Amino acid sequence: MSPVSSHSPHGQSPLRTVQVLGGGNAGSSAHVRSLASGLVARGVKVTVCAPVEADRIYDFTGAGAEHVHVPRSSDPGSVAALRAACADADLVHAHGLHASFRAVLALSGRRTPLVVTWHDRARAEGARAHLVRLLERRVVKAASVVLGATSALVDRARTTGARDARLAAVALPGPRRTVRLEDPERLRPKVRAELGAIGRPLLMAVGSLDRHRGYDTLLDASRAWRALDPVPLVVIAGEGPLRAELQSRIEDEELPVRLIGRRDDVTDLLAAADLALLSSSWESRSLLAQEALHARVPLVATDVGSMPELVGDAAELVPYGDPQALADAVVRLLGDPARCEELREKGVRQAATWPTEDETVAQVLSVYDELTQPRPLI
Known part of the structure; x- marks a missing residue:
């Protein structure tokens, strides 16, 4: 694998990424916080689009990212707010089904690469299960790359129609606690x-x-x-x-x-x-x-x-x-x-066999570089 760059592959301004969260899942929120911290440390500009309460809990701004309040999917203004936040992005990375679907809508008509991470399987029954399947199909077909936290999620993405689905096991973020006096x-x-x-x-x-x-x-x-x-x-x-x-x-x-x-x-x-x-x-x-x-x-x-x-x-x-x-x-x-x-x-x-936070960030950044490097003319 080629070395991971800490700047734009074009050698000019820093790579500008937008991380999109639905705001509900603790695992994906903690992952985005960890990812934001690691990407910022490598010179990447990170904007996190999530409800304001998610920033209060996970402190994306404390990790060096810019936080943009984007309300939950039930809010009619959420797609418009997300579209505005992604206007200057080199790449958008959405986490979870609902955040990914809103990102697809927000990027409609644009050529911005979209990376999607599936952290878990969307659970639904009856008519709602059919709707979830339709949303999954729409998302994976629009995504440049789908990253699955487990091999089962990668298989699901492929059978749903993903053109490029890869395993990207998510590291357990280290605890962010105040220093305690007690051992x-x-x-x-x-x-x-x-x-x-x-x-x-x-x-x-x-x-x-x-x-x-x-x-x-x-x-x-x-x-x-x-x-x-x-x-x-x-x-x-x-x-x-x-x-x-x-x-x-x-x-x-x-x-x-x-x-x-x-x-x-x-x-x-x-x-x-x-x-x-x-x-x-x-x-x-x-x-x-x-x-x-x-x-x-x-x-x-x-x-x-x-x-x-x-x-x-x-x-x-x-x-x-x-x-x-x-x-x-x-x-x-x-x-x-x-x-x-x-x-x-x-x-x-x-x-000890699980990926570290540093390894997780490096893998994700290598995907970003792959998608944003200019293609040679043939």
């Missing part, structure tokens, strides 16, 4: 005390309170753990439409589960946990799975999507929607310190 060993008991897990195992789940997360299965499994002594505490960090329904079940059935809402200290929460749990019906490149392995926390996850590809043999995988299998796996691990230590060591080795 991790002193912080761990503080976090456990705050969560109410003194003298009992702490099981940690993280993710939006949506149907596909499989939290109904997790609550079913937690019934079995009430027979253990001491009773493990399940803590779920995240917000979403199922909060009231889940909270009602927790109270009615007296389950050892706590909902703590959205948190920005997930790294600390995981570091304090005995096990991490992931009960989803589908996962692409799960942030929770990556963070758990990096934090040396044994992971129990559903054997779905690209989870086996991501974690290899460094986690306990169970069938989706099987509360008994989930409950049994947790009980086994809580009673087997040697197996937990084995998973920790395997997790460290598996995490």
Whole structure:
């Protein structure tokens, strides 16, 4: 591969890129923040188009990018705002289906190269599933290159009609936290005390309170753990439409589960946990799975999507929607310190095979250079 340039391939002004976000997905937002920081460090001009609340959370401007507020797709002015922001771009890079579709509309009639990254599969049922398929087809046919975070997403892009689809595994962004006075060993008991897990195992789940997360299965499994002594505490960090329904079940059935809402200290929460749990019906490149392995926390996850590809043999995988299998796996691990230590060591080795942030930025920038270099006259 030729060396990656830190300037415009034309040797004049810096490469001008626009990153487009829908504003809803934590994984893609964290990736864009990491990408913006790495690109700016290499001399690339970066504009991030996303709702203003996304900039408040992910601080794109703090990474050296310019932030342009573009409202969510339901706002009729979003395409016009995006078209104006892309007027001087050498290349546009959109993340996720809805952001990509708006980018296609905004670039209509222009020859600006469009790169699309699929971080996850769009979930829909019934008539909406047909609409999603139509949007996917429109996007991949308009894109110069489609990057898939997993091989399954690359295959999906190709079967949908992409002319150029490539694997571009997204690195886990490093934690952006304020410097703490405490070391991790002193912080761990503080976090456990705050969560109410003194003298009992702490099981940690993280993710939006949506149907596909499989939290109904997790609550079913937690019934079995009430027979253990001491009773493990399940803590779920995240917000979403199922909060009231889940909270009602927790109270009615007296389950050892706590909902703590959205948190920005997930790294600390995981570091304090005995096990991490992931009960989803589908996962692409799960942030929770990556963070758990990096934090040396044994992971129990559903054997779905690209989870086996991501974690290899460094986690306990169970069938989706099987509360008994989930409950049994947790009980086994809580009673087997040697197996937990084995998973920790395997997790460290598996995490070492994933791309770094620097490698991810270099790969993306090589795609940019490829698409913006002038073609020789034949």
